[in-house]
Amino acid sequence: METINTLKIGSIEVIPGENGSRVPFSTTVAVIDDQKRATLIDAGAGKRAFQYINEQYEVEDILLTHFHIDHTWGIPYFKDANVKVNWLDHKKMVSIEELMKTGGNYAIYGASGIEAMIETPDVKRFEKIIDRQKYVYPYDETFNVSGTRVEMIHTPGHCESFCCPYFPDEGVIVVGDYDLTSFGPWYNNADSNIDEMLESAEKTLAVNAEHFVTLHHKGVFTRKDYEEQLEDYMNIIFKREKKLKQLIDDGVPTTNIHYQELFYRRKNLDQAPSLIGFEKIGIAKHLERLQNLYPIYKEYYEQFVQEEFKAPEFVHYSHR
Numbered sequence: 001m002e003t004i005n006t007l008k009i010g011s012i013e014v015i016p017g018e019n020g021s022r023v024p025f026s027t028t029v030a031v032i033d034d035q036k037r038a039t040l041i042d043a044g045a046g047k048r049a050f051q052y053i054n055e056q057y058e059v060e061d062i063l064l065t066h067f068h069i070d071h072t073w074g075i076p077y078f079k080d081a082n083v084k085v086n087w088l089d090h091k092k093m094v095s096i097e098e099l100m101k102t103g104g105n106y107a108i109y110g111a112s113g114i115e116a117m118i119e120t121p122d123v124k125r126f127e128k129i130i131d132r133q134k135y136v137y138p139y140d141e142t143f144n145v146s147g148t149r150v151e152m153i154h155t156p157g158h159c160e161s162f163c164c165p166y167f168p169d170e171g172v173i174v175v176g177d178y179d180l181t182s183f184g185p186w187y188n189n190a191d192s193n194i195d196e197m198l199e200s201a202e203k204t205l206a207v208n209a210e211h212f213v214t215l216h217h218k219g220v221f222t223r224k225d226y227e228e229q230l231e232d233y234m235n236i237i238f239k240r241e242k243k244l245k246q247l248i249d250d251g252v253p254t255t256n257i258h259y260q261e262l263f264y265r266r267k268n269l270d271q272a273p274s275l276i277g278f279e280k281i282g283i284a285k286h287l288e289r290l291q292n293l294y295p296i297y298k299e300y301y302e303q304f305v306q307e308e309f310k311a312p313e314f315v316h317y318s319h320r
């Protein structure tokens with residue numbers, strides 16, 4: 001068996017994903033009891049990690065922080081585990097169409113446009129996850145997983161179901177996609193919300209944790225480092241907002257605003273045109289916030305969603 005460099009904090013083992021846990025991989029966290037039974041937080045680390053976990057432990061449960069495929073694609077590697085989700089994901093993880101509405105593809109391409117997408121391998125990966133039986137765990141209540149107490153703190157924004165598992169006895173919080181990368185916060189689904197992402201960042205600091213586990217790329221932070229770097233990371237939102245205002249004030253038309261590198265580099269959009277949808281949803285989220293702050297941007301916002309989306313009524317999509 002290949003060795004994997006994991007990090008142990010009490011009953012918790014942090015198992016890094018392949019390629020530095022960069023998307024489409026993510027770090028998997030295991031909670032282990034003294035009988036070597038385990039509960040996983042998410043399942044996106046990679047086949048080697050899944051093999052390591054299955055050889056070491058008997059996986060009882062998998063708790064998902066949110067539905068995103070980079071955190072869930074490994075579920076089929078754990079056939080006997082119970083998959084547990086929050087009530088919001090329980091409503092979303094029922095069909096490809098529902099996930100398309102949540103993700104924003106439905107808004108971009110409309111009902112007829114997503115029919116072709118459903119047949120692509122990228123989308124087909126979701127089918128096995130959708131078909132798997134799921135149980136519901138509660139938000140914001142303490143319960144036991146493999147002998148350790150956990151609270152799934154609801155931290156919407158990144159997507160509306162997103163939550164951060166907090167282990168009070170170990171002083172650990174899994175902050176997941178508050179990943180402190182230079183890209184900045186990601187809120188590019190139809191169910192994402194910038195104001196909530198800002199509020200939820202504060203929530204991650206409100207617990208008595210010393211270890212902050214990000215699930216992509218940068219790994220585990222001490223409280224001091226997380227607190228310092230979170231501020232810079234969240235400030236990227238305001239930098240994007242300022243840039244967007246400037247672009248509009250300079251006269252960039254709604255038809256070209258998605259090509260101004262607010263989120264993704266042009267070369268990435270050219271290489272992977274599917275990212276254009278995420279870019280446009282992210283811009284719509286900013287424009288919605290901008291028009292609330294400054295009514296002069298209302299017209300631009302309305303024109304943008306009417307022109308750039310086939311189903312503009314799905315640009316913002318929520319189950320709450």
Ligand SMILES: [Fe+2]
Pocket residue numbers: 066068158177
């Ligand atoms: Fe995510």
